Amino acid sequence: MATFRKSLFLLLSVALVFALAACSGKKGGTEANDNSPQSTQGAAQTDAPKEKIELTFWTLGNNGYETLVDKWNADHPDIQVKVQNTGDQTAHHNNMLTAISAGSGAPDIFMLEIGFMEKFLAATDNFYNLNDLGAQDLKGNYLDWKWQQASSKDGSFQLGLPTDIGPTVLYYRQDLVQAAGLPADPAGLAAALDTWDKFAAAAKQYHEKTGKYFVDTTDLLHNALRDQSDGEIYLSKADGSFIGDTNPQVKKAFDYTVKAIQEGWVNPSPMWSPEWGQATNNGDFAVMPAPAWMSGVIKGNAPDTAGKWRITQLPEGAGNWGGSFLTIPKQSKHPKEAFAFISWMVSKENQMESFKTNQLFPSIPAIYDEQEFKDFVDPSGFYGDQKIAQEFAAAAQKVKPMYYGPQHDAIDAIFKNALRNVLEKKAEPAKEWDEAVKQAKEIVKRGG
Amino acid sequence: MSQTIVAANVGKPPKRPFWTERRRTASTAYLYISPFFILFLIFGVYPIFFTFYLSFFKWNAISPMKYVGFQNFALIFEDPTFWVSLMNTILMGIMGTVPQLIVALLLAVALNSAIVRFKNFFRIVYFLPNITSIVAVTLVFSVIFSNQGMANMLLDWLGVTTDVAWNSGWWGVKIAIAVMIFWRWTGYNAIIYLAGLQSISPELYEAAKIDGANSRDALFKITIPLLKPFILFTILTSTIGSLQLFTEPFVFLGTSGTGATRPEGITMVIYLYREAFTNSYFGTAAATAVVLFLFTIIFSLINLMITNRLGSSGSSLGGAK
Amino acid sequence: MNTVAVGEKPGFLQKTILYLILWLGAIMSAFPFYWMFVVGTNDRSAVFHIPPKLVWGNLLLTNMEKVIERILFFRSMYNSFILASLETVFVLFFCALAGFAFAKYEFPLKRSLFILVLGTLFVPQQLSLLPNYIIMAKLHWIDDFKAIIVPGMVNAFGIFWMRQYIEAAVSNDLIEAGRIDGCSHFRIFWRIILPIITPALSTLGIFTFMYVWNDFMWPLVVLKSQEHFTLQMTLRQLLYNRDGVDYGMVMAATFTATLPLLLVFLLFNRWFISGLTSGAVKA
16 A cells, blocks of 8 residues: 555656656757768858758658658758658648647648648738749749649739649559450540540440449549539639539539449449458459549559559549648748758659659659650559550649639538438439538538 | 536535634645646636637638627527537437446446456456547447448348448448447446445445345445446546547548538537638637537536436535535 | 345356356457457458458568558657656646545635536537647647646546545545544645545546547647657558558557557556555445
């Protein structure tokens, strides 16, 4: 009994000492950038040594940027960049929002995903205008639609520099398509499926012949058509009002997906579910309309199907899903140095490097003409000997600028739910459509 | 706001204070509770006031705030999804909590009886669900409750039915989530009851036996009344916990967060979360929090009244006014 | 349901029923945990097996190698351990003190203050994130362990729990006796109260440790550098891969992350059973 109290007392004293120590000194963790070989070469610099600047860089997801940053740090002993990575994109952007509203705690460089762009574009006074720092001169290097995603409406304010993009293509299983009597080479298949009507007919035929599904999920099918809208989807670029009920492409995407469900050629498991991953590996479906970065997901989900996949173009154009920008929050005290760093990060060489290491698809059209890029074959042999970079590049150049609006995600989830109800509960499509429109208006109402 | 609770509180006659040097005692007591209130002032009161304040403003966390009066409340009360989320929260709370507390009590009493061996083993096993991280638990259950998963296979094998739509059916979703809550918290509450049972002195049972009481009498006349503070504790914490249900449906219905807003599984906190962090409407999110806060108080008071009717010894909240 | 009081001669039927209940409960509790182990020791496709795989494989180390390659697993485990231990010690001490005051002292505003304590439980954590972050930013505690430890040093749940227990388990006569012997207030708390409430302390200790160990929402907001991440934060990184979730890897990591908690629980378990003073007679 007494021993218990003694140990509690001891622990308490230790804890207090520890807490006090933690309150006084520096933070834990070692300052681990003094051991670069450059730091000994201070003598080579002229006169007084420059003040060392440390920049914090919030990155998102697995992008391999750490390796590039190490390279930068080795070459720039006086501008050291510290990477702080978050995996969850919602948390990542909310951290930035909270830092802005708190007025402190923001990094020097923030990686911004396109899905969250509108929120920050509405509050540009919290960021440096990169046009003032020299972004204007870089504009011509990048895809125009990509550049515009991070510009104010009149183009005077540039929030971020483009990193990667996610142009959508059609991934397909060559062997399955061939067995069902469809053309198996990318060009032939693209020609056979160049309209959504032809696509549906082929899908139906495939389903009747093999008894299997043609497309992987309702979600990706819906996305593919939705993203071919003309400049705006659910929300009006002019005044932010809800236009999903009048935009013909939104209705088309909805009706087309309903048709797929009713004709039975779309796989029922939801995207990202374990069953969806398993179905990919089993060959339960033949095609996947998805962005460039989905390549990694397919490889992870379907290791047994290596070598059987190919890539071709979607019917009636391409869309874009995902991709990021590097921005400089107003709280940074070193905008010049931060800009020097980000323009280096998204340079041609580094985008090429990120493509080779992490398949982040570049947003610099000049890269598409590089021989090295054109001849790129996935080293794992997953796509046989297909030069996949060319297919992605062809899609990337077809993408049109698109306005999403701040409530895009929430509204899209409502329509996706409606489709799920049609699929799983055999709900009446017309009723689900009306219900979804009603709910979406409810959400937009709050912004008014 | 605390005044209303005091007024509505059904008190018990006060216990005899064992101390009469009033002032010295009081200052000691204040000293003992001060750490909580100091931290509470900084990290508790401020957020609460901030939330109340915010519920009258339109704010997206980065633009300036705009005063809108009661408009945020009007907006959420007009929103059918809000009422769906309220109903879901209550339903899933009841489905997850009521059986859970009964089973927990049963397990604790069984575990506390003298004839059982391997007590420690059972205690550890019952506690396993609660030490597993909630995200991991939800992932495991997501696989069990997938459409071709173990749950459907089991039902099929029992010949009940096959193909329950666990992630989109009105009841399917609720049952799956209620099962997760039940699984996660039953052992925890059993451990709490066990601590309570161990605080009851064995001599009481001895005395009751001499008076000719049988074991059922012992359960209803001694065990349950003396456990009352613990039962009250678990009911209150479960009520609060289930009204703030978030992670299970959130992870179960889609890690990306979009599936989490499915009408079958949306809870009040998910609704709040979506308002704040998906749509950046911090005003309506704050209004939701205020409503949730009031509901929690009302439900807790209802619970207190019901519990106060159970048994008659022990003390409830407070004592003398 | 006929339960058994202490000292009664159990019948065979009673015993059977009792064990049946206990074993059913045990199987129910352990199965998902066991299955986590099964999935964690097999390759990524084991989850989808029809019928489900119920036997563990031998890939735990292989899976763990993959985990360590991706995340700072052991570093974050150490962080979680330090945070959870410190927090537990503070919580036990301060909550026991405050619980004691609420249970056994009379002072003005006692009820209102206690209800205020309970009131804090009703505030959804999800909305306190923003204002609390603002406070932490003002204190310059972002990316600092203080941001995790200080706000949680004493909590309403713990005070409530301690008060309930002290009320039930400590008789006024004991305190009275201490007073007559001339003990100071704190001495009574330290010498008389603490020994009696050991089971409650160990329960609260385990809960607190667990809570800090498993919490991810708040750390995700205030901790920024990889080397400060808690275990749950790094585990979540495994879920956000762009190459499909490898359940084998995730479950192996989760299982390994749960083991320390199990160890803590086993260590503290001794205190559960001890500490029942036989002299705690109800007044």
